[in-house]
Structure formats: C-alpha cells, structure tokens
Amino acid sequence: MKTSTSPLSIALVAAQFALIAVLISPARTLLPTELSDTPATLLLLASVVLAVWALISMRAGTFTVVPEPRSTAQLVTRGPYARVRHPMYTAVLLGALGAALMRNSAIDWIACVLLVVVLLLKINREEQLLMTRYPEYVDYRSRTAALVPGCY
Numbered sequence: 001m002k003t004s005t006s007p008l009s010i011a012l013v014a015a016q017f018a019l020i021a022v023l024i025s026p027a028r029t030l031l032p033t034e035l036s037d038t039p040a041t042l043l044l045l046a047s048v049v050l051a052v053w054a055l056i057s058m059r060a061g062t063f064t065v066v067p068e069p070r071s072t073a074q075l076v077t078r079g080p081y082a083r084v085r086h087p088m089y090t091a092v093l094l095g096a097l098g099a100a101l102m103r104n105s106a107i108d109w110i111a112c113v114l115l116v117v118v119l120l121l122k123i124n125r126e127e128q129l130l131m132t133r134y135p136e137y138v139d140y141r142s143r144t145a146a147l148v149p150g151c152y
Contacts, residue, residue: 005068006068009125015114016065016115023096023100023115029103041102044102047094050090050094057081058076073133075140077140077144083145084149085140086147089119093116093119
C-alpha cells in the first residue's frame, strides 16, 4: 500500500522544522552556563534520550517525518510506544521546552507554542491515517496516551 504525501503534510513538516531551527539556533546558546540552567539542560537531555529510545524501538522501514506511514511500516507498540503513541513528538516538545527555558526569550516561547500547535495538527492527520491503515490502532489509541503518559 503506497501512500502519497499530501501538500498539507509537507507544510506541517516544513513548519515543524522551521520552528525547531528557530529553537536550536544558535546552538551554542543551549549550553548550560549556570546552575539555574539545570532544568532546561535536563529537558534537553531527556529529549535526546527519548528520541534515541523511540528510534531504537522502531522496526526498520517505519520511521518517516511525514504523517503518512511508509509502505514498509509496521505498527510499533513497544518501548516508549507502550506509554505514548508519539514519543518522537514528545521528545521534540521536551527539547523545545528546554530551549525556551534555557534562553527565556519571547521568540523562543512563541516558537515553542507554535510548535505545539503544528505537532497537534500533525498528530491529528497521522492518527487518521494510522486508524485507516492499522485496524488495531483504534484499540492502541484508546489505551495509550498521545504525548504524556497518564495525561494526554
């Protein structure tokens, strides 16, 4: 089953990466310099750890940045996917929050909020496609949080 990538999906991915670029640029400003940077640093580290764990937990041929599942993809429900349906998005949001906390600038906080909106739109699109592709996704969705275990 080949799924083509829609213009909406391309726009969401472009917006996501543009906002991430705002949040990580310049990268040197994300390095801790004071003890008060500890919470932001921990969020940034948690982001990296969660992203790596999610990637390791995926089956080969599953990862894609667009909402449309790859033709070789399989539904993954192990590792962090056992706790949240979208751990890669959770990792991105943890990193965004860490970056915004680290620099505490209006631009970073605006980019962080806009990134939440973009990822929620992307999740909505992706979940519609996953429910169509994998009949078992409906049950998985009903028992697994989207982004934050036990919360959302």
